[in-house]
Amino acid sequence: MIKPKTTKRDTRKELESLVDQFIREKGEIQHIDMGESGLIDGKYNTSHIGFGEPKQDRTPLNHVVAAIQQRKKPTPPPRPAPRRPKKKIIYDDFGDPLRWVWEE
Template sequence: MIKPKTTKKDTRKELESLVDQFIKAKGEIQQVNMGESGLVDGKYNTSHIGFNEPKQDRTPLNHVVAALQQRKNQKPASSPTPTKKRPKKKIIYDDFGDPLRWVWEE
């Protein structure tokens, strides 16, 4: 049996009912200022930011790029390769103009 896809409307209803259940069970919703939840001790949590390590020197590859460009420019401008002609179907008629059979011609 295929499970029906939940719609946004269903998801909203489910979330509203969960919030209502939480409030009815003496739950309390705290209001916080925008951006405040991302702060740790009043500062941004930088433990997940990947800039803790010192900058690493990059290996220059200018000679590799130059070699690739040179090879690219050295390719001869070749004429387009002739395409193979595909065989065509031709109908053979009898003396009275009625079709007899199909034959393939190159």
Template sequence: MIKPKTTKKETRQELESLVEEFIKAKGEIQQVDMGESGLVDGKYNTSHIGFSEPRQDRTPLNHVVAAIQHKKHPPSSSSAPKTNKTRPKKKVIYDDFGEPLRWVWEDE
């Protein structure tokens, strides 16, 4: 059986009721400055930031990128400009009462 999704309104009501229950049970809500919860001893926790190793040299791959771009968009072999060929259009032929009879192809 699939559970029905809860709406935003139901989620808000549930959170509000949980907060009210917490306060009624002599709970206390502390006000914390923005960003303070991410601080360790008043400083940002930098132990997880990966700048401890020296910077590594990167291998230039410009020729590989150029080869891929060349495959994607090969240069056109003809120097003549392309002409737009008009394609025939399908047109409906109706009878006297407005009912469709058949389709015909017309050149534009």
């Protein structure tokens, strides 16, 4: 039997019931200031913030891209499908069929 997927609504209901159960059992929710959990030695962790550095110049590599494009082999044109021989009928002088001939 396949277990049905849990929906967002089910997940929300489960979380709400867990929070309500925690509060009913005399649990206390503490207020924590924004960013406080990210403090390292009393300071904010700024190692992941990359906007404080000046913009770096990029090295143009147009000549490298051009060299790579030149080295690429051109794709060969598609080969035509091999022609199949056709059956042709030979008629006599009176228009009656005589025989079949295969033509390429």
